[in-house]
Amino acid sequence: MKKVLIVDDAAFMRAMIKNLLEKNGFEVIGEA
Amino acid sequence: MSDQFLGGHMLDMFIFETTQLLEQLEACILDAEKEGVYTMDVINEIFRIMHTIKGSSAMMRFDEISSLAHSIEDLFYYLREENPGDVGYSELSDLVLAGVDFVKSQIEKIRSGFGVEGDASELISDNREFLARLKGQNTAKGKPGPAGGSKAAEKKDPYPKKIQPP
Numbered sequence: 001m002k003k004v005l006i007v008d009d010a011a012f013m014r015a016m017i018k019n020l021l022e023k024n025g026f027e028v029i030g031e032a
Numbered sequence: 033m034s035d036q037f038l039g040g041h042m043l044d045m046f047i048f049e050t051t052q053l054l055e056q057l058e059a060c061i062l063d064a065e066k067e068g069v070y071t072m073d074v075i076n077e078i079f080r081i082m083h084t085i086k087g088s089s090a091m092m093r094f095d096e097i098s099s100l101a102h103s104i105e106d107l108f109y110y111l112r113e114e115n116p117g118d119v120g121y122s123e124l125s126d127l128v129l130a131g132v133d134f135v136k137s138q139i140e141k142i143r144s145g146f147g148v149e150g151d152a153s154e155l156i157s158d159n160r161e162f163l164a165r166l167k168g169q170n171t172a173k174g175k176p177g178p179a180g181g182s183k184a185a186e187k188k189d190p191y192p193k194k195i196q197p198p
Contacts, residue, residue, distance in 0.1 A: 009080075009084070010049060010084045010087070010088060011045065011049055012042070012045045012046055012049045012050075012088045012091075013084075013087060013088060013091070015041075015042065015045055016042065016088075016091050019042075
């Protein structure tokens with residue numbers, strides 16, 4: 001599984017992107 | 033994306049973060065009003081807040097909020113790039129505060145579950161008109177106008193510091 005780190009200043013946007021990525025087969029290993 | 037997802041946790045998060053951003057925005061404007069001028073720091077901060085609200089409200093499909101935030105972002109983009117001289121700061125503050133009021137009233141509606149979106153088109157055209165007037169003044173003073181300056185500004189990447197996708 002591809003691993004992804006999400007970086008954005010808006011918590012809302014991080015949560016949104018995390019959800020999208022996880023639903024499409026990515027593993028989110030961190031966000032900040 | 034399921035509407036249940038948008039209606040639950042993400043909606044709460046949207047309301048929380050947007051409310052926080054609006055408070056920061058109001059503090060920025062109060063600062064600017066006290067100083068009688070919009071410093072570059074304040075301009076950058078308002079630009080960033082509007083950029084964030086534009087993105088998250090578009091994700092939540094609140095198109096009126098998003099378009100309104102976009103029109104204010106455009107205004108501050110111009111102020112940031114062109115730094116024009118005599119800006120009617122009190123009129124600028126009124127425009128931004130009217131935008132804040134609209135978004136707040138929308139958030140209240142969303143919070144209470146009455147999801148009918150208000151109409152921001154009048155506020156948006158007020159913002160566009162103000163921007164057009166600023167651009168006109170700038171041209172009249174012999175600075176690069178719509179023919180030269182704005183075209184160059186449009187070509188520039190508005191978010192040069194962001195990482196571009198490969």
